[in-house]
Amino acid sequence: MLNLFIENIQQLRVINNKIVANNLARLKLEKILDQRGYDLSGTGFKDFVDKEYSDYQYRIIVKKIRNEVQKVVLIVKDRRKVRAKLITLVAEEN
Numbered sequence: 001m002l003n004l005f006i007e008n009i010q011q012l013r014v015i016n017n018k019i020v021a022n023n024l025a026r027l028k029l030e031k032i033l034d035q036r037g038y039d040l041s042g043t044g045f046k047d048f049v050d051k052e053y054s055d056y057q058y059r060i061i062v063k064k065i066r067n068e069v070q071k072v073v074l075i076v077k078d079r080r081k082v083r084a085k086l087i088t089l090v091a092e093e094n
Contacts, residue, residue, distance in 0.1 A: 021056060021076040021083030024048060028058055029074050029086055045077065055079050068092040 028048075045057035061073040069091050076084040 017078050018083050020053070021078065022086075024053060024056055025058065025074050025076040025084040025086045028060075028076075029072070029088065032060070032072065032074075033088075033090065045075075056083075065089070 045059045047054065048056055048058065055078050057077055059075045059077075061075070063071045063073075065071050069089055072088050072090050074086045075082055
């Protein structure tokens with residue numbers, strides 16, 4: 001019975017980490033899309049500024065698909081492994 005309890009707690013932690021990572025990815029993506037002229041030159045993982053989420057890092061990958069369309073991939077991981085990956089297409093406004 002104790003083993004089942006411990007296993008459930010561990011599963012809840014994993015689920016919580018995934019939810020937090022997904023929400024952080026969505027928030028970061030919204031900030032990126034709200035800003036024009038944002039800098040996406042970094043290639044490695046970066047820390048979140050908020051100290052509450054110091055265990056999480058993010059990475060942004062941008063690939064140009066067509067002249068005015070970019071594919072933006074945002075990956076969020078905790079210190080152990082990737083927990084969220086969001087992909088969106090961004091069209092440049094004329």
